[in-house]
Amino acid sequence: MAMPTVYPLLTLTNRPVLGEMINGWLNAYKEGGWLPKWASPGYRGSMVGTMGDVSLADAIVKQIPGFDEQLAYEAIRKDAFEVPPKFVEGVGRACLESYLQYGYIPQGSSTTTGGTCEEVVSRTLNYMQSDYAIAQAALQLGYKGDANTLLARAYNYSLIFDSKKGFFRSKTVSPTSPRMAVWSEPFDEFAWGGDYTEGGPWQFRFYVPHDMEGLASLYSSSGLDLCSELDKALDSNNPSTFHVGAYNNEIHEQTEMPDHCWGQYAHNNQPVHHMLYMYMYNGHASACASKGQSWIRKTLLELYKPTADMFPGDEDNGEMAAWFVLSSLGLYSLSPGSEGYVLGSPLFERAEIDISDDAVPLGSSGKKRSSHTGSSPKLLIVAHNNKKENMYVQSVSWNGETLPRGVKSVSYNALKEGGLLEFFMSDTPFYSS
Numbered sequence: 001m002a003m004p005t006v007y008p009l010l011t012l013t014n015r016p017v018l019g020e021m022i023n024g025w026l027n028a029y030k031e032g033g034w035l036p037k038w039a040s041p042g043y044r045g046s047m048v049g050t051m052g053d054v055s056l057a058d059a060i061v062k063q064i065p066g067f068d069e070q071l072a073y074e075a076i077r078k079d080a081f082e083v084p085p086k087f088v089e090g091v092g093r094a095c096l097e098s099y100l101q102y103g104y105i106p107q108g109s110s111t112t113t114g115g116t117c118e119e120v121v122s123r124t125l126n127y128m129q130s131d132y133a134i135a136q137a138a139l140q141l142g143y144k145g146d147a148n149t150l151l152a153r154a155y156n157y158s159l160i161f162d163s164k165k166g167f168f169r170s171k172t173v174s175p176t177s178p179r180m181a182v183w184s185e186p187f188d189e190f191a192w193g194g195d196y197t198e199g200g201p202w203q204f205r206f207y208v209p210h211d212m213e214g215l216a217s218l219y220s221s222s223g224l225d226l227c228s229e230l231d232k233a234l235d236s237n238n239p240s241t242f243h244v245g246a247y248n249n250e251i252h253e254q255t256e257m258p259d260h261c262w263g264q265y266a267h268n269n270q271p272v273h274h275m276l277y278m279y280m281y282n283g284h285a286s287a288c289a290s291k292g293q294s295w296i297r298k299t300l301l302e303l304y305k306p307t308a309d310m311f312p313g314d315e316d317n318g319e320m321a322a323w324f325v326l327s328s329l330g331l332y333s334l335s336p337g338s339e340g341y342v343l344g345s346p347l348f349e350r351a352e353i354d355i356s357d358d359a360v361p362l363g364s365s366g367k368k369r370s371s372h373t374g375s376s377p378k379l380l381i382v383a384h385n386n387k388k389e390n391m392y393v394q395s396v397s398w399n400g401e402t403l404p405r406g407v408k409s410v411s412y413n414a415l416k417e418g419g420l421l422e423f424f425m426s427d428t429p430f431y432s433s
Helices: 006-013 013-030 052-061 069-081 096-103 120-141 144-154 155-159 212-221 228-235 252-260 275-280 287-302 319-329
Strands: 171-173 182-184 341-343 350-354 376-382 390-397 409-411 419-426
Touching: 006 013, 006 052, 006 319, 006 350, 013 069, 052 069, 052 120, 069 120, 069 182, 120 144, 120 155, 144 155, 155 212, 182 228, 212 228, 212 275, 212 287, 228 275, 228 287, 275 287, 275 341, 287 319, 287 390, 319 350
Parallel strands: 376 419
Antiparallel strands: 171 182, 341 409, 350 376, 390 419
């Protein structure tokens, strides 16, 4: 799944190529009437969500050149608002009807393809992330009514958060009293599959990348501390416990987790790739952020190797590699569709990015095509005093101006104009917020 990292990386490094890739998705939409869920001939229902919506919304928000924004919005809006036709596989959101009715997808809901909705927790959270991204595109294009509706949906994640257990869980609706819903039983925090996609309750415990402050508040209202719960997930002293669960036999993601990862942090697969950046919920310079910076650096140095077996698991359409590149730069698009790139812990002392539209597009004869006039903007990232042991960010400045400690991200609108992003590194973490 390229959505979390590949497209955000191209947004920084090759906007024209990204525009042509978006056109490829739109060609499929024009030919078939729906956006594909996967880059393959024809429609394939291999994803529980419609995560291409996120990438197209992000391209609209960040004004990537070379594609029809209105057509792109039409396509992603259709996924969000239109129930797919009956018994048609691989298009739209197969469980949208229940999602619209309840604000989440109850266990046992019917699909438009004639079956029963599965992986309902992951599916619900995927729908919400897409809705948030589409809402940002709607705001960009002036569709405020759509944006309000979609944002209300995106913030409904508390409906499936069990405050007693501290996990996102499925609910079962009474057939005789539709307004009555109870937590589905049994519940096993280590069981994979069933209500979850390629993971279990731990891997989706923090899956609200579009609202980390809201998730922190939800945890707090339940007597939990987000930073402490992230620590528990990443406790390398605990074995990477999993139960085969609904999969019936061990899948490769389960096999890889104890071999390559720590605790319940299954970096070998995409569902947790946002998790380390959730530590930044209260800013880039805090005790919690220091923990995240430590884990980011540890992941970069220990889970990726300069050998033929370089990736710690499923390198899916470039997603694993793009995570490494973005994290090495000290930037991460936690919630594509949003303006900000979250500040992390850069690996290199210096990196320079040509962020102009002067890149060579796909299928080019080799001549540069440019819509940019004048000098090409360059983004220079400098990490002062950066060493292996100096993983902690003490402060960050943008074009010479120190950012307040509570700032979590840098705006893409600022980055794309070029400038100097400076990290001041130390071997000493913050010990208080």
